[in-house]
Amino acid sequence: MQKADIHQRLTPAHISLSAWDVETGKGIWKKVVEKTQEDTRGTFCVAKESINQGEQLLVEEPFIRQIEAKYKESRCHHCFQSLQGSSRTKCRDKDCKWNLRYCSDDCERSAWTRSHQWLCRFPELAKEDPDIIFAVEGYFVSKSQNQETIPNLVSNREQLNASLVKDYREKLAKVAAIFYLTDHVIDCIVTIIFQIKCNAFAVKTAESVPVDASFVVSREFLTLGRAVYLSASKLNHDCSPNAIISFGDGGANPCQLKVQCVKGPVEKGNEITISYGPLASVHAREDRLKKLKEGYQFDCNILIALYDIPSDTKSPKSIYKCQICKKGRLYRQQAKCGECGQEPNWAYFIKAENQVEVLKQKQDYVQVFKLQTDIYHDDVLAVGKTADRVAMYACNSGQWELASNYAIMSLTVAQKVYGKLSVEAAEEMMKVATILLNLCLTTGKRRKAAMLHIKSTIITYRILGLDKTAPEDIEELEDMSAHLMFIQ
Ligand SMILES: C[S@@+](CC[C@H](N)C(=O)[O-])C[C@H]1O[C@@H](n2cnc3c(N)ncnc32)[C@H](O)[C@@H]1O
Numbered sequence: 001m002q003k004a005d006i007h008q009r010l011t012p013a014h015i016s017l018s019a020w021d022v023e024t025g026k027g028i029w030k031k032v033v034e035k036t037q038e039d040t041r042g043t044f045c046v047a048k049e050s051i052n053q054g055e056q057l058l059v060e061e062p063f064i065r066q067i068e069a070k071y072k073e074s075r076c077h078h079c080f081q082s083l084q085g086s087s088r089t090k091c092r093d094k095d096c097k098w099n100l101r102y103c104s105d106d107c108e109r110s111a112w113t114r115s116h117q118w119l120c121r122f123p124e125l126a127k128e129d130p131d132i133i134f135a136v137e138g139y140f141v142s143k144s145q146n147q148e149t150i151p152n153l154v155s156n157r158e159q160l161n162a163s164l165v166k167d168y169r170e171k172l173a174k175v176a177a178i179f180y181l182t183d184h185v186i187d188c189i190v191t192i193i194f195q196i197k198c199n200a201f202a203v204k205t206a207e208s209v210p211v212d213a214s215f216v217v218s219r220e221f222l223t224l225g226r227a228v229y230l231s232a233s234k235l236n237h238d239c240s241p242n243a244i245i246s247f248g249d250g251g252a253n254p255c256q257l258k259v260q261c262v263k264g265p266v267e268k269g270n271e272i273t274i275s276y277g278p279l280a281s282v283h284a285r286e287d288r289l290k291k292l293k294e295g296y297q298f299d300c301n302i303l304i305a306l307y308d309i310p311s312d313t314k315s316p317k318s319i320y321k322c323q324i325c326k327k328g329r330l331y332r333q334q335a336k337c338g339e340c341g342q343e344p345n346w347a348y349f350i351k352a353e354n355q356v357e358v359l360k361q362k363q364d365y366v367q368v369f370k371l372q373t374d375i376y377h378d379d380v381l382a383v384g385k386t387a388d389r390v391a392m393y394a395c396n397s398g399q400w401e402l403a404s405n406y407a408i409m410s411l412t413v414a415q416k417v418y419g420k421l422s423v424e425a426a427e428e429m430m431k432v433a434t435i436l437l438n439l440c441l442t443t444g445k446r447r448k449a450a451m452l453h454i455k456s457t458i459i460t461y462r463i464l465g466l467d468k469t470a471p472e473d474i475e476e477l478e479d480m481s482a483h484l485m486f487i488q
Pocket residue numbers: 040041042043044152153154156198199233234235236237238296297298299300301302303
């Protein structure tokens with residue numbers, strides 16, 4: 001028999017894939033159960049018993065994963081681990097043209113049994129649209145579990161425009177011809193494309209990036225690839241979530257996903273949520289709704305129910321400062337101040353907000369900050385965001401003292417809005433720590449403040465359980481502390 005004939009016969013459309021050697025499974029929830037309700041939110045996760053802040057709720061391996069093209073040379077195709085210093089393994093088939101690298105024989109075997117055995121023989125597919133290849137891999141792995149689509153995941157396919165489905169069917173033509181796929185299988189793969197859209201997580205890792213000649217200032221997140229997890233995919237979205245997702249096991253196993261409670265206690269029966277990206281702390285309500293609709297094809301019912309505010313209000317959190325008593329908290333267009341009973345001058349606020357927009361165009365954020373602190377109370381996120389911006393500009397030009405003053409103001413806002421023990425405040429604390437360290441290293445000033453601040457950042461991280469999700473941050477804080485010891 002010709003090699004080409006063997007290829008055609010050994011395709012998943014012709015033989016039944018058995019579950020041999022393909023290890024996939026759902027991660028086991030701790031203190032959490034999945035529930036399904038007949039409303040638009042489908043299945044979701046609730047606390048089975050009271051959950052404390054910092055508790056780890058799930059550790060899970062991907063059902064399917066796909067590395068970012070730019071890491072193909074430098075990271076393992078299967079587990080995304082860096083290949084630096086490790087002996088590289090290639091595909092078992094010497095004729096394979098996919099040019100895949102693995103960190104170990106185990107990873108090569110896992111990738112082979114899951115899907116590469118089917119793709120290996122068709123080098124022309126290596127250049128196909130990654131969305132298509134990922135979905136085809138999803139089909140192979142699902143078939144190995146005797147399923148035709150990824151088990152129990154939503155696709156929201158019914159809400160999508162029929163022309164999008166048609167586009168994907170056309171894009172699948174090449175794969176369909178190679179594998180002799182039936183119309184039914186093509187349809188399953190289209191569903192998997194949409195399941196991936198609704199459920200895949202970007203697999204991220206944090207990396208410290210040195211800024212100019214100083215110690216460490218910036219932490220960047222690299223997206224190594226994407227992956228679908230069967231249990232974690234049951235978490236619904238909230239713009240102010242009580243859990244976070246992290247990846248990796250202290251630098252190892254970059255695809256391993258963890259879910260951690262960060263706002264507790266969560267009482268029995270209450271929902272566990274994560275953010276799919278949009279956060280109340282960062283994005284305006286309209287932007288959040290749009291991102292969720294475009295990215296995940298749903299109308300967030302939490303946003304609609306909780307933040308149903310008049311459309312002329314820019315943000316639910318814009319609380320104006322009464323210009324007469326300086327104490328009253330005014331919501332937009334409120335007739336009288338609750339403190340002094342005087343009528344607010346709304347024309348003044350509107351003029352100030354217009355000026356803010358002009359100053360933002362000119363990137364004069366110091367003046368923006370002055371105006372905002374005049375018209376808003378100090379628990380308004382816009383004030384914190386501007387302070388953060390000024391701090392970052394000051395960092396980039398080495399003005400550490402100015403940077404530290406504004407970073408502390410930004411931290412104060414985060415602590416007021418989210419609470420001292422919140423992930424948002426912890427992130428701001430990390431920034432303040434690095435800025436204070438740089439200030440101390442360059443001028444010798446505020447050593448004691450830096451030491452104390454680093455200590456309280458470590459404690460905050462530990463209470464929130466972030467030492468488990470971001471152990472590299474703790475390592476960095478400990479390094480900072482050690483550096484400060486040697487400064488007089
Ligand atoms: C990753 S899945 C979450 C689990 C999903 N509820 C299920 O039944 O499998 C994402 C989908 O859940 C639904 N969803 C998640 N969060 C939601 C929310 N806040 N409001 C409405 N629907 C939501 C949407 O259909 C979304 O595309």
